[in-house]
Amino acid sequence: NASFSDIQASDYDALVIPGGRAPEYLRLNPEVISMVQHFFEANKPVASICHGAQLLAAAKVLEGRHCSAYPACQPEVELGGARYANIDVDKAVTDGNLVTAPAWPAHPDWLAQFQKLLQ
Template identity: 55%
Template structure:
């Protein structure tokens, strides 16, 4: 069974953690959800971000999400793909040296990476977007440009694929985001 490493953390966006995790497990992947300084069984608090006509998203308390793997036990060579959730978690996760090392490993080995919304902040901090085309939540666009990437401004339900990298602006893109990640992972689903 192929394994996917899933980076998340406190105040991650609720849908951007729960929905991709469930979708990837549904199709048969073993998905290890991890957060620095936490172990299997610990929880991360999530936040629900919604688009209600304001100048930016609104934020409400989400669910408690139980991690199913311990961060300290991660061996990157065991995983065929990496998923990075958005929300507020990436702004502090990108300060963790091991998170940056993990992210660089997947890019250095050309393994599939999917990042959504603010999850792209981890990619820019890891210095892996130079020369790449990708999208993110619009407020993260300047970071992509400063890091040498080509920011793609697309609708919130869109997805952008550049080689092994799959990115989307926000959770409304989940169907296309996961579909394209599955293609990059080499999955074949027949209906």
Template identity: 50%
Template sequence: MSKKILILTGDAAEVLELYYPYYRILEEGYEAVIASPAKKTLHTVVHDFVEDWETYTEKPAHRIASHLAFADVSPAEYDGLIIPGGRAPEYIRLDANVPRILQHFLEQDKPVGAICHAAQVFAALKDTAYFQGRTMTAYQACRLDVEKLGAAYAADTLHVDGRLVTGHAWPDLPGFMREFLKLLK
């Protein structure tokens, strides 16, 4: 039976951090399921850097349909979880279903991949013991979020700690997906 991977996201996900994992999962012959707060066509964004700006810029990108709403996710059906970055993490973490979904993957020690701003989603958990003594990375603006979880912030742009794969941003996607897929096999 083919493995099934859940992608937890919403509007304003960084386009590369959603599309690249989605298609890599399909390329491996696995089933990729996109879940969002409501089943809908999602708007993605492009984050890029412009000379003389101290932060990234954001522009609209491609649209992609989600397959189901967070409320309809049965986490036990999935073998792994990927959380793309962008601005989606800052608001999907407010959904009442997100803690239930995250807890399943962390408690069952299934592979979890979180890239860029995805570390913000973990703030939905009341219990941060999952991250105590662990090391993760994220986009540098999320360093405080990682440390607030009780994890050490890795300066490396890609980090694997047990079954948790974290990446700094979209340029790290090749290594991020390689490490995530290794954990699935």
């Protein structure tokens, strides 16, 4: 365990942003926003699922991307400058270093696509 102020994003090779309510609150923390931006600036692999798109939009890293998320997050994806990927709930989409999916049924496809980025 570590606090966000103790974490150096440069020490990590990839980022996973889970869904649920956490992104809604994490996007309010400037240290977390900075960490998310680091992974995009360094072109490191990022996997986001469900409501994780709320954190991506807040970090302003979606511009020009193709991104899936929980359907209720479609407005945030589009306001963040991305094209919303309206895919089946058990599918994922990769755009560059970013893998996204709408919900937990996509875990197998989402993790398989993320694994490819990690190789």
